[in-house]
Amino acid sequence: MSLHSEIHEQPAVIQNLLGKQTEITRIAAEIRKIDPAYVFLAARGTSDNAGRYANYLWGAYNRLPVALATPSLFTFYGQSPLLKGALVTTVSQSGKSPDIVAVVEEGKRQGCASLAITNAPDSPLAAVSDFVIDIAAGPEKAVAATKTYTAELLAMALLSVELANDSTRRAELQNLPIWAQQVLALDEEIARLAERFRYMEHCVVIGRGFNYATAFEWSLKMKELTYSVAEPYSSADFQHGPIAMVERGFPVFAVAPSGVILPDMLGLLKNLRETHHAELTVISDNLEALALAQSPIQLPAGIPEWLSPIIAIIPAQLFCYHLTRTRGFDTEAPRTIHKVTETH
């Protein structure tokens, strides 16, 4: 079973990528010289969710605005946007999607520097990019991406630390392999918990700030693997309309680790549980947040908020894996989709 073993490879993949810090220090020095006004980031699927992490992380710690690209602007419409001042950044496991490569090529024509974060350093994407961070996660055989997602997040975290030359955060990174191992120990507990959702047809997944990415990625895994309709939201956007859907028993999944976002998430979770009688599954290290959930999933204590997305997605991956098995679906080859989707 590739999917299950790839989920369990994550501590090793993280440890391996932490060892490539020198390479990233060098790339960070080059990017500092360029001093981009903003990052123009193009990605699809799981890698696009990783991009949402970069949006918050580089914004909050490196003061770099991130514009998430809409690749069809480059492939369908006659003129491309003028990217003056932008660092064109792409994230792609395979490095093969033509629309992502097209964004880098257009950036090049306009004189923009480019950075690729990829698991395929010999791909067409890497070939056209000025800087390449090889996440070196090893071949990913399962169609649903897991270890390449956490490795992409870690590459972004490493780059953030090196751009800021931040020794406090550099030290915090070293705990990631242990935290990853600790959440993997929840495997059996999560297998039992997933059974409750055997007949769930749809749900929402909520996260905010750094973990907005986690909400998107949990929701994507849910759709790809379990075929439940799962829609991701920030806690703020959810309250601007979609909360109207919530009736008694409506399943809400939430990622609510400690940090500046937690009070906001706690307010929403209380409201959902006490006023709307929603059914809550919560990934958190905070006991109050966990106590509000019918299905609590406890994270290790002490994970700083900026690194929590790398750890919090792991129990969510396990959840989706086990729910898929509970439903008798194929965890390795979800119907309809393929490992490399070549959209234009």
Next chain:
Amino acid sequence: MSLHSEIHEQPAVIQNLLGKQTEITRIAAEIRKIDPAYVFLAARGTSDNAGRYANYLWGAYNRLPVALATPSLFTFYGQSPLLKGALVTTVSQSGKSPDIVAVVEEGKRQGCASLAITNAPDSPLAAVSDFVIDIAAGPEKAVAATKTYTAELLAMALLSVELANDSTRRAELQNLPIWAQQVLALDEEIARLAERFRYMEHCVVIGRGFNYATAFEWSLKMKELTYSVAEPYSSADFQHGPIAMVERGFPVFAVAPSGVILPDMLGLLKNLRETHHAELTVISDNLEALALAQSPIQLPAGIPEWLSPIIAIIPAQLFCYHLTRTRGFDTEAPRTIHKVTETH
């Protein structure tokens, strides 16, 4: 019934805003002088969906990259991104959401110019902004926004035309009130069609390019009013994973008007209908796209693609209105939500 009458006010609201072109010509001249490197756009809910239109429209016709802001970066995290070169643009019906105002204030501190598109020229948002486009849609009483959405799109379209000083597109704008009236004539037909979906619990809504915005807005109205779980996708993102959810009879709503995106949408619709046996509702002027749908909704011929989002959302609004009534829900005051949501 405010909602129904506000949907029907749209031809008049469009006509009225077309009359304010001189004011927008003046703002466009000021913005051209500033020559922003990119637009940093902050909005929530329906107005955020309008922002997705600006993303494509200003990118394709004005070569302006648009970064959709994540307001929580400004309200929760210590440092804000450095916005050098950005035109800070906000879209808000009420002009009251504190997180949106905070983005403009931070931009001001950093010396960035700001543009507000709002229905409330006397709001806190308008007060802090350098340039204000008053969409002048009149009071919107229904909680679900309809006429302010199309007016926000039109304000963006007018600004695009004036920034480019494009007389061909300026002339095309003049047909909007008539096209809006033509689709409103579908009211009764759509009322009948909506009955089929009385017991639909979830669905996806697909659009791409300019109509990516339409997919998001149709989906938001579906959730706010009918309480169905409705998830929006671009046709490309949908194929990067979520298509796995589609089984026989799975309801897919699609916005597929004529234009450069149509062949791509036709390919997906054919695949969904013929291979996956999905249940299709299609808004289009293209006969092939309509023929693929169990429930076709025909747009008038001749709408240029860049203006199609302003017209294509109107039958979608009618659809959601009628589905809400069919289900016996309150079209004026959806449960849980309020007209002004003050998130931080």
